Amino acid sequence: MTHLGYLLVGWGTTLAVGGLYAAALLRRGRRLSARVPVERRRWMTADES
Amino acid sequence: MQEINHTGSRTTRLLGAAVILGLVVLFFLGWFVAPEDDEQQDAVRMIFVHVPSAIFTYVAFMTTAIGSAMWLLRRSVWWDTLAAAAAEVGVLFCGLTLFTGAIWGRPTWNTYWDWGDVRLVTTLILFLMMIGYLSVRSLGGPETATATRAAIVGVLAAGIMPIVNRSVEWWENNTLHQKSSLTDGNLEDMTLFTLVVGLVVWGLFFWWAVLHRFRIAWLERELRSTDLDRALEERRAEGEPEGEKV
Secondary structure (H helix, E strand, O other), rough: OHHHHHHHHHHHHHHHHHHHHEEEEEEEEEEEEEEEEOOHOOOOOHOOO | OOOOOOOOOHHHHHHHHHHHHHHHHHHHHHHOOOOOEOOOEEHHHHHHHHHHHHHHHHHHHHHEEEEEEEHHHHHHHHHHHHHHHHHHHHHHHHHHHHHHHHHHHHHHHHOOOOOOOOHHHHHHHHHHHHHHHHHHOHHHHOOOOOOOHHHHHHHHHHHHHHHHHHHHHOHHHOOOOOOOOOOOOOOOHHHHHHHHHHHHHHHHHHHHHHHHHHHHHHHHHHHHHHHHHHHHHHHHHOOOOHHHHO
């Protein structure tokens, strides 16, 4: 395969950055929801758990 | 009500699972099935991450522009929150577009960057404007004023998007960038199919990320409101005579 180094850097960075951002969103959401009263988490209903 | 300590829901879990599955399929198609290009050889495989990132940059910033306009017109908190969520995800995609474009440019144009290239420079300006949007939001101060200032930046940034998008047509002699990969009809069938798969996967990830980011922003707003309510109650309690305190 030609240009393998460029492809690895381009694809690798994209997947790594996307994955890290997704993990950061999930972590931030967990931390915040623990601090907000249950009745104020409007979209989270028991049947969606 | 059951206590749920996360921003997930059935919808986001389905989207997340589809993204992971889609990425596996995209990787397989993009690296092993799609043919190499006559001119670019295997460097063409960068198209499957670069073009979806670019297209969902537009989708994200258009969402921000619409949300910003709705805030300015109707003072809708829901739209303002959506605008902010889409802006952050859009900055991520725009950064990836610039990065993967530079990496792709080296083997195809023999350079990572060209300051004279209209598409590259206008995309960078758009990226910096949206970083400005996020910076305005993080400055603090009264929520209404912050949202209004950010919304003005969000709407202004939308104005540059047609220039970014059409730059390869309007200044075709002043850009290294090729014309639209999707519409110029030069792609092999399998390359085009894989690109469409990439667009679907990026679209699913975009909405997954926007949903989570929206809920985080909503929680932040609720938390500020809860803290304010608590502070007001404490102030009221301090002001009451000893005998009347509950």
